[in-house]
Structure formats: structure tokens, C-alpha cells
Amino acid sequence: MRAEIKDRAWEQVADAGASALSLNAIAKQMGMSGPALYRYFSGRDDLITELVRDAYRSLADTVTAAAAPGPPDVRVLAAALRGWALADPHRYFLVYGTPVPGYHAPGEITGIASEIMAVLLDAFTAAGPAEGARRRGAAGSADEPGSSAGARFDAHLADHRVWAAEHPAPPAALHRALSFWTRLHGVLSLELAGHFTGMGFDPDLFFAAEVESLLGLS
Amino acid sequence: MRAEIKDRAWEQVADAGASALSLNAIAKQMGMSGPALYRYFSGRDDLITELVRDAYRSLADTVTAAAAPGPPDVRVLAAALRGWALADPHRYFLVYGTPVPGYHAPGEITGIASEIMAVLLDAFTAAGPAEGARRRGAAGSADEPGSSAGARFDAHLADHRVWAAEHPAPPAALHRALSFWTRLHGVLSLELAGHFTGMGFDPDLFFAAEVESLLGLS
DNA sequence: TGTACATCAGTGAACGCGCGTTCACTGATGTAC
């Protein structure tokens, strides 16, 4: 019953956006009266929070499953992320889209968010230095004048080590995880928002090219 | 007068989101009655369209100004984009955020969107091949088996050449422009949406590192 | 087998709210003679 309500809620999110989600409309669509839903959810915010939580949970599970078997593979992780995003664009936007004003995610949700990041972090830590970095050998130290912005950021990460206790990872792995996350989000969100329409190219090929560029990343 | 209405509208967008924009609330805030606004805008949709148009126009002007003086510089373009985004996050999200369901941008707006892309395209065409590509020499042809995803995408772009007539550009330049756009959008939108909070690193340094990685892009 | 009762999902009316939008209007301003 809660499940059916959530299904209808997703339909509403799909064609009117999260901010237009209405308990009365859901009830009407289910052939029930509005107040009936209060047996299952304590209110509108409760339902929305549930949707957001489920979306995060689903993404975390997807990413975890993609990272699980064998050695971590950037391409597999990327494909899993893309598949998840394309399967339900509105769910993707509920997680990574324009923040809903006034809405603050409860701690449980930020916990799942760091869980996702932890998977990426572990994957890139296990993968070791990237091809590009291996080819180039040790990168220039950030102390040298004229050091690259990438090396400077790595040094910064070493100083302000994120999740130092829970998820120790070399700065380079963290850097790669962040680039993985932001670059793929860039392609996916613009694609899903329809900003590529009318440009005539195949988003799939572009995505593949972006993923490839991540492989050589220091 | 239209200007003041739009100012108030932006304030509303800022702290309640575009979908919560209300003519009555704007009027109340200006000490007027609701219907008074109909002297200046034909309705709510008219006002929203105006806001979106202004946002696109502002971005196009910013990018054009950054590309204008001297030889095009990726770093200057990137800094201009970031500055524009940070100056007003809600404006940024109005352009690149979660699409408003049911809203279709009028032709004028998609025109400004291609204008922005054209500036990037011209800049990267004028800049010529990137450092990385120059160092590597001619990239492998897409016809070879085992060719890279990047080369394959370039070949695809050559076939499905976008804006072939209006803005002729080599596939490599188009590819770089797309990567510029999507990668920077990835960092900016996640940063502005608050997904970096709690991670403890400086988004500015990460942005700089991402920009640098664009310089060596084939 | 039959009766009394508890449980509880769902109803319908109601509250107060704010929305977009229309309509006939007021009343100040400026212009023409």
C-alpha cells in the first residue's frame, strides 16, 4: 500500500516535478479520498523524504553492485551510473537536480550520500594510479613554483583530507573519484535536461569519450 | 517598473524556487494589489519566460565578453563562467537546473543557447589543437580497430556535424567545447547545489584542476 | 453456532489558505481647447 502510493508519487514527480507533488492528487488517482493517505504517511514532507531516501538508496546499491565483482573498473562504474540515470531521469534529478528550497536532507540521507562516495573512493584506491600518471611518473610536487593546478589540488586534499578516519585514501584517488563524479554528472544532467537536443550527436558516444578521458587522469 | 517586478521575482526565485513564483506575492511585497501586475506582464508564464530569457542573455554576454579580447583563453572563459554562476546560483539553475515540467523554451531562448555554444566553438577553433593533441601528434583514425572512444566520437561528429552551416568547426574543437561545457557544469552545479559541503575541500582549487585538465584535451 | 466486541482502513465535511485571472471601477494626471 505504501508502495503503491510511492509508485503514484513517482508518476507525479515524473510529469510535474517534485515541487508539484500532491497528496490529494495521488489519492484521487488511487480512487481514494485525500485523508486516507495519512494512514500511511504522516504528511507530504514525509512522503517526499521517503522518495528521496529511496532514490539515494537505489543509487548506492547500483554503484555498490557495479564495484563489487572483480577489480574495480571505471568503465563498469560509469556504465552503471549512466544506466541508473537513464532508467529514471526524474529520480536522478531528485538526487542531483536543483535543490528544493527550504528542504534539508535528514542525516540518514547524507549518510547514504557518503556511502556512495566511499564506494568510488575504495574503487579508485584499489585501482591504483591511473595510466596517465604511471606514464608520466611521479607528478611535480606542489611546493615547486609553477606546479600544476592538479598537483596543487592533490596537496590541498592531503592537507584537508576528507573522511580521513572512515575512508583513508590517497589524495590522487580522491581526486579521481571527484572528477569521475562531477564529469559524469555534467554530461548526464545536461543530457537528461534536454540540452543536447537539436545538436544532433549521439550522447552515448560522447559519454564514452568522457569516460575514456578519466582513465588517463592523474 | 517591469524592472522592479523582475527584481522581486528574482528574490522569490532565490528563496523559494522558480516553481513557487507567485504574482500575488510579488505584488504584496511591492505594496500593490495582485491584478496591478497585469499591466506589465500578461501573466505568470510571461514573467517566468522573461526571467529565463534574461538569464540566458546575461550568460551569453558574459561568455562573449570573456572570449572577445585577444586570443581565446580556456582559463579566462572558465573563470567567467564560474564567476557568473557564483554571482547568482538561482539564475544558474534557472538555465541549467532541473527542467521545469511542461515548460518549453520559446525559439528565442534556444537561439541564445546556440549563441553561447557558438562562442565556445569559435574560441576552441581559434585556439587550435590542444597541448595534449600536439604532443601526441595525429590521433589514431577511427577506422582502425581498437581506436579510442575519443577518436570515435570525433569521427561521429565529423559525420553528424552540428551546426555545419552556421558555425563550421573542426570536430576536435567541437569535442573540446562540449567537454568544457559539461565538465564545468558538473563541478559548478554540484558545488552550487551544496553537494560538496561537509567534504572539506576548496571547490575553487578543484575547479582550477578541472580547467587545467581541459587544456591537455585532444 | 451465535453473539459481543475491538480493530482500523477509509470517508466526508470542514478549516483556512493562496493561487491565477477577470472585471467593472476609481481617481489622479496630463492634454486640448
Place this chain on the structure above:
DNA sequence: TGTACATCAGTGAACGCGCGTTCACTGATGTAC
């Protein structure tokens, strides 16, 4: 200088709507004796 008029920004009432949420209630179901 004074009068008649046109213009037009803004008002207030009204329309119909849908929203979230509360409340007392019905009425079917299942259980206990």
C-alpha cells in the same frame, strides 16, 4: 486661466480552484467467548 475630456495605473471584489491537514464518523473485518 479655466474647463472638458481622454488616458491609464492601480483597486477591490469576485470566480473557481486545489492544496495540506483535522476531525468525528462509518462500516467492514476479524477475534473472543
